Amino acid sequence: MLKKLRKRSEFLAVAATGVRWVSPAFILQIGEPPSAPHPVRYGLTATRKIGNAVTRNRAKRRLRALAVEIMPHALPRDYVLVARASTPTYPFDSIRQDLRKALKRMKVERVMSRADSASGSSGLALDAPNPPAIPE
RNA sequence: UCAGACGGUCGGGUGAUCGCCUGUUCCUGCUUUUUUGGGAAUGGGAGGAAAGUCCGGGCUUCAGGGGAAAAGGGUGCCGGAUAACGUCCGGUUGAGGCGACUCAAAGGAAAGUGCCACAGAAAACAAACUACCGGCCUUACAGCCGGAAAAGGUGAAAAGGUGCGGUAAGAGCGCACCGCGUCUUUGGUAACAAAGACGGCAGGGAAAACCCCACCCGAAGCAAGACCGAAUAGGAGCCGCAUAGCGCAUCCCAAGCCCACGGGCGCAAGAGGCGCGGCGCUUUCCCCGCGCGCGGCUCGGGUAGGUUGCUCGAGGCGUUCGGCAACGAACGUCCCAGAUGAAUGAUCGCCCGUCGGGUCAGACCCCGACGACAGAACCCGGCUUAUAGACCGUCUGACUUU
């Protein structure tokens, strides 16, 4: 179950932890592990620095499409994806691989069950047996 | 064929897989109800500028109403269109272009005040540096007196222009033409135009300097406002207390006075009324009008959050009629975005267009890259700014051919 961050205070709380992963097309910020259990929540940020309203919307749409596909496989925490200047033009496959790698490196990837791998028809190879197979 | 002018339309198309927001209808889970979860069917889902926020209007709130009021702001040739406008249409005048056509904040400078640096004799009251002419004086130059304002030079700008006459020299001093002003007539709703007569020239620029004249404008904005509502401070009702004055009369009345002992007059305090006054009432002033202090109890209050305002509208399309047109009228028909960390997407195939390469050129084919400006946020009418490219229509000029 995916939920969205909706308040400025929630975004600030995630950024205040300082835990983040930088990639050419996005920055992933990760919040503290929740005291009370809640589903995975994510937020999107696109500042005025990366372009006008059309560019910002396009960046957020690509990141949203990515989050809907990948984020259910993360541990239940708060995540913020920050768009960068190359987000609207970067190849989608590369962004997808970068995000998977980020989750793996930051150790917030959830260990997959059989049902997840069976439903992962989109080629989501996040099984435990092949951790070094990081696509470059 | 080339070069242009004006107006209009579009601004990628199509399919597959996985998704997003939302209207309507139906089924269903939870729940006392409201709320809310899930599913199915079906409909819709960015723009010509959605942008800048430069104007105008709707809508909402500020108790309210009136004052051709004041301050402040805006507009500015004329007529029309419109809910309204600084917009649009038609015309006038001026400027630009061979032309189609385009552009113009285009009222008033004899209502008044102020400004016009430097240069120049002089920058608007007029006046006269050099030079010109006459007279006096002198051999002559110089000097003095007078005439005149054509010439020189300065400047962005110097008191109509050209020609002829005239004169000592000159000058609208006189005349002709042009310009300008006044008046009359004609045409036009008007701006204005044309013609005629008269005047001898009235008088510089600038009003995007102050200003005058005519007309228009209340302020704030959907984060307006309304509803549900943790918190906190103020509010309303009732009760009690207190009146911040002044004046007037009335009621009541333990001081006091009078008495025929029934009562009467009546100070202070109290009660409410009227008038004057004070403060506040969304820029100020005036008029009407409305409200007014402290404690307790009750009602309530409205921040976080949520719901609503929120999409049917000066609406789109078509036909006919009126109008040169902007536009208006009638009839028919359609429902066509409503998000809120903010939906309309991600990936791929084919087509279309442009560019590059395979190939010196053309055709065909193949490969690769690219796809203008740009994202609704309450809603409309405009303006302004950005914009790859494609298409259509009308018109102008030049050249060639017939």
Next chain:
RNA sequence: UGGGGGAUCGUCUAGCGGUAGGACAACAGACUCUGACUCUGUUUACCGUGGUUCGAAUCCACGUCCCCCAG
């Protein structure tokens, strides 16, 4: 989204329509054995495009960028 304000040397600021001034900084020189202080001199600017005007930093229109308020 709505409302408001601003732009002048490298920085901070003055500026009646008529030569854009000052302070700090920089550079050079003087003073000193050297440096600092002080003194003298030099360099450097009107956000952009149009318009009004003889003439615009100033007045007007449009645009660009920045800042503030409401949250």
